[in-house]
Amino acid sequence: MARPHTVIIGGGISGLTVAYWLQRGGAEVTVLERESVPGGTMRTVSDGGWLVETGPNSALETSPVFKEMFEGIGITPDRLYADAASNKRYILRNGQLHPLPMSPPAFFKSRLWSVPGKLRLLQEPFIGRATKEETVAEFVERRLGREFLDYAINPFVAGVFAGNPEELSVRHAFPKLYALEEKYGGLIKGMIGGARERRRRAEVAKDRAQMFSFSAGMKVFPDALGRFLGQAVEYDCDVRGIKVGQNGTGGGSRFTVEYSRRGTTAVIEAERVVLAVPAYVASSLLDAHAPGLAAQLREVYYPPVAEVFLGYRIDQSAHPLDGFGFLIPAVERRQILGTIWSSALFPRRAPAGHIALTTFVGGSRQPDLASLPDAELLRSVRSELGALMGVHGEPAYARINRWEKAIPQYNLGYQRLLDAIDGLEMKFPGLVICSNFRGGIAVGDCVKNGKATAQKLIEQARAGA
Numbered sequence: 001m002a003r004p005h006t007v008i009i010g011g012g013i014s015g016l017t018v019a020y021w022l023q024r025g026g027a028e029v030t031v032l033e034r035e036s037v038p039g040g041t042m043r044t045v046s047d048g049g050w051l052v053e054t055g056p057n058s059a060l061e062t063s064p065v066f067k068e069m070f071e072g073i074g075i076t077p078d079r080l081y082a083d084a085a086s087n088k089r090y091i092l093r094n095g096q097l098h099p100l101p102m103s104p105p106a107f108f109k110s111r112l113w114s115v116p117g118k119l120r121l122l123q124e125p126f127i128g129r130a131t132k133e134e135t136v137a138e139f140v141e142r143r144l145g146r147e148f149l150d151y152a153i154n155p156f157v158a159g160v161f162a163g164n165p166e167e168l169s170v171r172h173a174f175p176k177l178y179a180l181e182e183k184y185g186g187l188i189k190g191m192i193g194g195a196r197e198r199r200r201r202a203e204v205a206k207d208r209a210q211m212f213s214f215s216a217g218m219k220v221f222p223d224a225l226g227r228f229l230g231q232a233v234e235y236d237c238d239v240r241g242i243k244v245g246q247n248g249t250g251g252g253s254r255f256t257v258e259y260s261r262r263g264t265t266a267v268i269e270a271e272r273v274v275l276a277v278p279a280y281v282a283s284s285l286l287d288a289h290a291p292g293l294a295a296q297l298r299e300v301y302y303p304p305v306a307e308v309f310l311g312y313r314i315d316q317s318a319h320p321l322d323g324f325g326f327l328i329p330a331v332e333r334r335q336i337l338g339t340i341w342s343s344a345l346f347p348r349r350a351p352a353g354h355i356a357l358t359t360f361v362g363g364s365r366q367p368d369l370a371s372l373p374d375a376e377l378l379r380s381v382r383s384e385l386g387a388l389m390g391v392h393g394e395p396a397y398a399r400i401n402r403w404e405k406a407i408p409q410y411n412l413g414y415q416r417l418l419d420a421i422d423g424l425e426m427k428f429p430g431l432v433i434c435s436n437f438r439g440g441i442a443v444g445d446c447v448k449n450g451k452a453t454a455q456k457l458i459e460q461a462r463a464g465a
């Protein structure tokens with residue numbers, strides 16, 4: 001029997017992971033990627049001794065899938081774990097950077113929260129369950145109090161989603177946090193019970209997982225997947241449409257994927273199609289088949305983010321860079337979301353005697369700032385780094401990377417979209433969505449979901465569906 005052919009649209013980390021596991025499972029795959037390189041958001045630029053991440057700066061090893069894949073594609077020796085000091089993260093309060101406490105004694109000594117703010121946390125185990133779907137802000141304020149929302153969760157949400165806790169759904173943006181209340185009745189009770197379950201599933205909590213990158217940056221991972229998949233990945237292919245017909249053999253659908261490649265239009269037939277593209281691209285590809293879902297996909301908000309990479313001589317910073325970097329609560333009213341001390345995390349991010357700082361600007365909090373002209377953006381970031389870290393003088397290196405649509409926001413009511421996606425997959429067997437707007441935005445979520453998607457398709461093929 002001929003192997004069912006799967007076309008994966010999009011060669012970001014989600015699409016490449018699906019392709020990897022399908023190919024390992026013996027399936028025939030083709031990845032159609034619009035750009036001329038693999039990786040989507042995950043790219044690294046090397047320039048005269050500076051190593052600049054244009055998307056994710058690192059990932060957390062939350063799932064064993066990473067190790068399996070690194071071994072499979074031969075990049076385990078290239079992986080770098082972040083310096084142990086990277087566990088130290090700073091949060092800004094009243095213009096000063098305070099380390100986020102990592103132990104109960106440090107918590108009680110910390111000046112990040114007031115005494116009433118800390119005492120409020122002690123009420124947490126006695127707070128009941130929510131009676132409606134809540135935003136992250138509503139959930140955290142109810143369980144932990146306003147101060148914890150302002151000076152822990154708000155900056156954390158800016159760091160992960162470039163998002164706004166007043167809009168994100170706690171159930172969808174932070175499902176593990178939400179599950180602690182749903183399943184165990186509270187966060188503290190849940191942390192104890194959850195640790196046992198993770199041990200059983202061989203998973204690691206995000207706050208314990210090791211942070212990693214690669215000696216030559218994050219692009220090592222998609223590049224190695226691209227090499228492993230070889231001819232199965234076709235670059236410069238801009239997919240324009242999908243036609244659905246009946247499949248004579250298994251009662252499923254047969255798909256014709258139309259794309260343009262360097263000015264020429266082409267088509268490819270497939271028994272299965274995986275959409276591994278952003279929601280707004282999936283929307284245009286699905287408009288003819290599922291207009292309701294397409295409209296919802298169009299509405300998914302991707303705020304803009306500017307990533308400003310600056311290099312300085314070590315002696316230009318008054319701060320020792322003893323940690324991951326810092327995050328800024330919205331109530332502090334600054335012009336940046338936070339800064340990663342890139343050269344403190346991993347070696348070879350800056351030439352000898354220099355430091356590298358990656359600052360994020362914009363997000364849902366201040367979308368307009370992400371599109372400031374280059375000179376103004378640089379002036380604003382340099383002025384903030386001067387005020388907050390004592391960085392002074394001209395940078396030795398500067399590079400700006402802008403994402404007009406950076407990260408999908410899992411806002412309140414997101415379940416409607418997820419239900420509509422389930423409906424699409426029921427209506428058109430063989431058409432599947434696997435992308436960071438479904439099931440988590442972290443690289444770890446993308447690889448976990450990518451493997452699960454491939455396994456589901458392999459099982460369906462075995463069952464003749």
Ligand SMILES: Cc1cc2nc3c(=O)[nH]c(=O)nc-3n(C[C@H](O)[C@H](O)[C@H](O)COP(=O)(O)OP(=O)(O)OC[C@H]3O[C@@H](n4cnc5c(N)ncnc54)[C@H](O)[C@@H]3O)c2cc1C
Pocket residue numbers: 009010011012013014015032033034035038039040041042054055056057058059060237238239240276277278281305307403406407434435436437440441442443444446
């Ligand atoms: C600035 C930034 C910083 C981040 N930092 C971190 C971090 O530190 N840690 C972390 O875990 N996560 C981080 N993330 C999130 C994480 O990087 C992403 O969620 C993840 O890489 C998304 O992968 P994906 O494959 O789902 O989507 P994408 O990377 O968006 O890939 C989609 C692919 O589809 C292709 N495509 C689009 N349209 C078409 C078309 N019509 N035809 C063919 N191909 C098409 C695109 O070219 C792209 O390659 C960050 C994201 C951003 C934007």
